[in-house]
Amino acid sequence: MRVFGVVGWKNAGKTGLMERLVTEITGRGFTVSTVKHAHHNFDVDHEGKDSFRHRTAGASQVLLASRNRIALMHELRGAPEPPLVELLAQLAPVDLVLVEGYKRDAHPKVEAHRAVTGNPLIAPEDPTIRALASDTPLALDRPVFDLNDTVAIADFILAEVGL
Template sequence: MKLYGVVGWKNAGKTGLMERLVTEITGRGITVSTVKHAHHRFDVDHPGKDSFRHRTAGASEVLLASASRVAVMQELRGAPEPPLADLLRRLTPVDLVLIEGYKRDAHPKIEAHRAVTGNPLIAPDDPTVRAVASDTALTLDLPVFDLDDTRAIADFILAEVGL
């Protein structure tokens, strides 16, 4: 599986870019999965649901299945967060995995940047960032795309990974 990341500071437009890239790339007949890193606690389950009750009773993993989807929830219960490489091994093979976050990992990335956030660019200090998608004109030694030019960004990423 080919890997490509989308990184950037909070409110830089990462999730919107990811969503548009998945739509654009799958629309070209390429299979895509995504991995999203969360810096905060999250829960995909809800109190009162059977699966929630299984987890709170102490189950290490709960697999929830229906005719439309399958979800596996694994409780770490104090164990360290699994590295990205371990998580990727759990995925069913696809053509491309788009990764939101994991900015310290070594896969190639594009940085989403919005000037209004006031945050500095990651790209100048990170050789794994191969391009920047921004809402403002930038002068860099890397390709710079308009943050809303999804087609051009997708073309760049697909060329980078050889798809």
């Protein structure tokens, strides 16, 4: 499976870039799935719903299905967070998986950067970052794209993964 990531510090524009890339790349006829890493506790379920009640009763996995979608929730219950490679293995085959986060993993990435955040660049210390998408010009040893130039960033990613 072809995998390419989008990384950056908080408020760098990662999620917006991911959304635009999915729209652009699927618009070209490719199938895309996404993986998003969350650094905090999150819940896609709601208190009082049957699936929530199943989970809180102790179920390890709860599969919720309808004619429109399925959702599989897996409670870790103290087990360590699975590595990205294990999560990718659970996805159905697609042309490209875009990963938001997982900045320390070895897959190729583009770094989103906004100058206003004042955060340092990750790229100078990370050879897995193949390009930057920034709202300000940068002088680096790899391509730098305008953060809003989704077409050029998509072209770069697709070329990098051989699509």
